[in-house]
Amino acid sequence: MRGKINKMDNQEKDLIQLDIMLLLRRIWERKTLIVLVTLLFTAASLAYSIFLVTPQYSSTTKVYVVNQKKDDKAITTQDVQLGSLLVKDYKEIILSNKVMEDAADKSGTGLTAKELAKKVSVDAPKDTRIISITVQDKDPEVASELANTVKTVSADQIKEVTKIEDVTTLEEAKAATSPSSPNIPKNGILATVLGFIIAVASVVLFELLDDRVKRAEDIEETMGLVLLGVVPDTKTGKR
Numbered sequence: 001m002r003g004k005i006n007k008m009d010n011q012e013k014d015l016i017q018l019d020i021m022l023l024l025r026r027i028w029e030r031k032t033l034i035v036l037v038t039l040l041f042t043a044a045s046l047a048y049s050i051f052l053v054t055p056q057y058s059s060t061t062k063v064y065v066v067n068q069k070k071d072d073k074a075i076t077t078q079d080v081q082l083g084s085l086l087v088k089d090y091k092e093i094i095l096s097n098k099v100m101e102d103a104a105d106k107s108g109t110g111l112t113a114k115e116l117a118k119k120v121s122v123d124a125p126k127d128t129r130i131i132s133i134t135v136q137d138k139d140p141e142v143a144s145e146l147a148n149t150v151k152t153v154s155a156d157q158i159k160e161v162t163k164i165e166d167v168t169t170l171e172e173a174k175a176a177t178s179p180s181s182p183n184i185p186k187n188g189i190l191a192t193v194l195g196f197i198i199a200v201a202s203v204v205l206f207e208l209l210d211d212r213v214k215r216a217e218d219i220e221e222t223m224g225l226v227l228l229g230v231v232p233d234t235k236t237g238k239r
Helices: 002-029 031-052 077-085 087-094 097-107 113-119 140-162 184-209 216-223
Strands: 057-066 120-123 130-137 166-171
Touching (some): 002 184, 113 130
């Protein structure tokens, strides 16, 4: 009985192995289609990134928020730790509607506060009081001017709200010489990988859903009959 069970297990393993080999053969047979689909995705991504997407330029300014002592005492570790905890507050102040409105009016670009807010991002490395303000725009000069304007307005607002005595500019925003987006090489690679995966998955799915008889074992599996013999194809030599 045990020997019969082992024999059945071996047969099932052989069938699984045959199915995998057959699937790999089908993928190889359709390699041209897979390559064409992959190239199509790559070409579509490059065309979209180059001709349809408007390049965006990023400019970043950095500020350091510190509570200077009026009596010329040195800044303590406690001051630094407290400042680090307040960084989230500073970020919220920078992105506040008040700052966006004042910066939009001061920039003279005709942008609304909501439109400007969409262009601005604020980042602060962990355990520091250095805040980076980045603005993205299709015009590199406008991006740098907006970043510096937002920095100036937000510095005044931070000092007014938190009573911080100094917001030091570490780095002025400058006009970028190359666009930050779209990332054409990255988009091309992602599209190539995606196209290849979709093409292979389509071939595999088609093969799994195809219920036609392709080999002798299919008759035994689907009809439960014992195969007595196979008549070869005299033209191709295949069974």
